[in-house]
Amino acid sequence: MFDWTILVTNQHLLWWGLVTTLKYTIVTSLIGLVIGLVVTMALRSRFRVLRYAGRAFVEFFRNIPLLVWLLWSYYALPIFGGIDISKEMAGIVALSLYVASYYAEILRAGIQSIDRGQADASRALGMSEFQAMRRIILPQAVRRMIPPLSGQTIIQMKNTTLLSVITIPDLLYQASYISSFTYRPMEVYTAVGVGFLVILVPLTYLARRLEATGTRA
Structure with missing residues (x-):
């Protein structure tokens, strides 16, 4: 039998964990989007050096597991780079x-899907490349x-x-x-799974609605 009372007793820990998860999701997604846009501009640059640098960035970070990056950022940077970094900053x-x-x-x-x-x-019409990107290309x-x-x-988020x-x-x-002190991992991890479902299913539905709205516009 599942004992759901342990979730009620320790709900403050679960809520704090959820807030932390959402915080890191939002912060890293926004930072990643800004960096990704800069890298995209490098990939589309007419300068070969910038294109190579952008491609190197993409391949470098996409082809090394995230777990390796997390461990390397937190444990290896202080050892090999002499950089004292907190676990929070390493995660971000x-x-x-x-x-x-x-x-x-x-x-x-x-961007490339938009007709040239x-x-x-x-x-x-006399627009610069930046103006064309901001006013014409990116909105579409x-x-x-x-x-x-x-x-x-x-x-x-996952x-x-x-x-x-x-x-x-x-x-x-x-x-x-x-789980380490209640010895009831099934109840706890089930609650975690349900929590992710409650958050991500509506977000997925919202994304589909936005897609449909954009298609009709």
Whole structure:
């Protein structure tokens, strides 16, 4: 029999873990989106050095597991780089750079999906490349990028569960802690799974609604 009273007794730990998970999801997704946009501009640059640098960034961070990045950021930087970094900052840096590499590819693909004639027409009207991107290209591309960006952000929230390996008290860490002294892991981890469902299912539905709205516009 499941004993749900342990969830009530330790709900403050679960709520704090949920807040921590949401905080890291939002902060790292926003930072990753900004970095991803910069990398996308490098990938589309007419300068070969910038294109190579952007491609190197994407391949470097996409092809090394996030768990390795988290451990390396927290444990290896102080040893090899002499950089004293807190576990919170290590988590933000690793998650942000990791998701930025995926966002960069999504943004690049979305921009390239817009007909090249749009950019040519913008330049014919006297717009600079930056103005054309801001006023013409990106507004159209964003509609097409909403589904993959939303999907990657949902994955990012699930990626935050790896923060527990560097003892950041996210939802999974708190679940592990509660299980360690209640010896009731099934109840605790079931609650964690339900919590993710309650948050992510509505977000997925909202993303689909935004996609449909953008398609009709």
